[in-house]
Amino acid sequence: MVxxxxxxxxxPDEREFYIQKDAEIWTTALAGYPGFLGKEVWINPNDATELILIVRWATKEQWQAIPLADLQLIDEKFTQAMGKSYPIVGSGEYQVRKFLQS
Structure with a gap:
Protein backbone atom coordinates (compact mmCIF):
# COMPACT_ATOMS: atom_id res chain seq x y z
CA MET A 1 0.00 0.00 0.00
CA VAL A 2 1.09 3.57 -0.75
CA PRO A 12 -10.80 27.62 10.49
CA ASP A 13 -14.16 29.15 9.48
CA GLU A 14 -13.90 27.44 6.05
CA ARG A 15 -12.66 24.06 7.30
CA GLU A 16 -15.96 22.16 7.67
CA PHE A 17 -17.22 23.32 4.27
CA TYR A 18 -13.85 22.41 2.74
CA ILE A 19 -13.98 18.90 4.25
CA GLN A 20 -17.57 18.42 3.06
CA LYS A 21 -16.82 19.52 -0.51
CA ASP A 22 -13.58 17.52 -0.58
CA ALA A 23 -15.55 14.38 0.33
CA GLU A 24 -18.30 15.11 -2.20
CA ILE A 25 -15.98 15.98 -5.09
CA TRP A 26 -12.45 14.64 -4.62
CA THR A 27 -13.12 11.49 -2.60
CA THR A 28 -16.10 10.50 -4.73
CA ALA A 29 -14.07 10.96 -7.92
CA LEU A 30 -10.99 9.12 -6.64
CA ALA A 31 -13.13 6.22 -5.43
CA GLY A 32 -13.93 5.49 -9.08
CA TYR A 33 -10.31 4.67 -9.92
CA PRO A 34 -8.71 1.24 -9.46
CA GLY A 35 -6.46 1.02 -6.44
CA PHE A 36 -8.21 3.64 -4.29
CA LEU A 37 -8.47 2.21 -0.78
CA GLY A 38 -9.72 5.16 1.24
CA LYS A 39 -9.07 8.63 2.54
CA GLU A 40 -8.73 10.37 5.90
CA VAL A 41 -8.69 14.02 6.92
CA TRP A 42 -6.36 14.97 9.75
CA ILE A 43 -6.85 18.25 11.62
CA ASN A 44 -3.83 19.61 13.47
CA PRO A 45 -4.93 20.47 17.04
CA ASN A 46 -1.95 22.85 17.35
CA ASP A 47 -2.56 24.75 14.11
CA ALA A 48 -6.21 25.43 13.28
CA THR A 49 -5.34 26.22 9.65
CA GLU A 50 -3.47 22.98 8.87
CA LEU A 51 -5.38 20.20 7.15
CA ILE A 52 -3.74 16.94 6.11
CA LEU A 53 -5.35 14.60 3.61
CA ILE A 54 -4.21 10.98 3.69
CA VAL A 55 -5.12 8.94 0.61
CA ARG A 56 -4.45 5.19 0.60
CA TRP A 57 -3.66 3.47 -2.69
CA ALA A 58 -3.12 -0.24 -3.37
CA THR A 59 -0.11 0.51 -5.58
CA LYS A 60 1.82 3.55 -6.76
CA GLU A 61 1.18 2.49 -10.36
CA GLN A 62 -2.59 2.65 -9.86
CA TRP A 63 -2.35 6.04 -8.16
CA GLN A 64 -0.10 7.45 -10.90
CA ALA A 65 -2.32 6.01 -13.67
CA ILE A 66 -5.01 8.63 -13.09
CA PRO A 67 -4.94 10.88 -16.17
CA LEU A 68 -3.73 14.42 -15.49
CA ALA A 69 -6.70 15.77 -17.45
CA ASP A 70 -9.06 13.99 -15.04
CA LEU A 71 -7.28 15.48 -12.03
CA GLN A 72 -7.49 18.95 -13.57
CA LEU A 73 -11.24 18.59 -14.17
CA ILE A 74 -11.82 17.41 -10.60
CA ASP A 75 -9.74 20.29 -9.27
CA GLU A 76 -11.68 22.81 -11.39
CA LYS A 77 -14.97 21.44 -10.03
CA PHE A 78 -13.65 21.67 -6.46
CA THR A 79 -12.31 25.20 -6.95
CA GLN A 80 -15.64 26.30 -8.40
CA ALA A 81 -17.55 24.78 -5.47
CA MET A 82 -15.23 26.47 -2.96
CA GLY A 83 -15.09 29.81 -4.76
CA LYS A 84 -11.30 29.86 -4.65
CA SER A 85 -8.23 27.67 -5.02
CA TYR A 86 -6.37 25.99 -2.17
CA PRO A 87 -2.80 25.22 -3.23
CA ILE A 88 -0.98 22.24 -1.79
CA VAL A 89 1.55 23.55 0.75
CA GLY A 90 3.21 20.19 1.40
CA SER A 91 3.07 16.65 0.08
CA GLY A 92 4.65 13.28 0.51
CA GLU A 93 4.53 9.65 -0.47
CA TYR A 94 4.92 6.80 1.98
CA GLN A 95 5.00 3.03 1.68
CA VAL A 96 3.27 0.90 4.27
CA ARG A 97 5.16 -2.13 5.53
CA LYS A 98 3.61 -4.82 7.65
CA PHE A 99 5.71 -6.66 10.15
CA LEU A 100 5.23 -10.32 10.89
CA GLN A 101 4.69 -11.20 14.52
CA SER A 102 6.90 -13.99 15.87
Missing part, protein backbone atom coordinates in the same frame (compact mmCIF):
# COMPACT_ATOMS: atom_id res chain seq x y z
CA UNK A 3 0.06 6.67 1.18
CA UNK A 4 -0.36 10.02 -0.53
CA UNK A 5 -0.08 12.87 1.99
CA UNK A 6 -1.32 16.33 1.03
CA UNK A 7 -1.12 19.38 3.29
CA UNK A 8 -3.34 22.44 2.89
CA UNK A 9 -3.87 25.71 4.75
CA UNK A 10 -7.57 26.34 5.29
CA UNK A 11 -9.04 29.10 7.44
Missing amino acids: IELLKFQVA
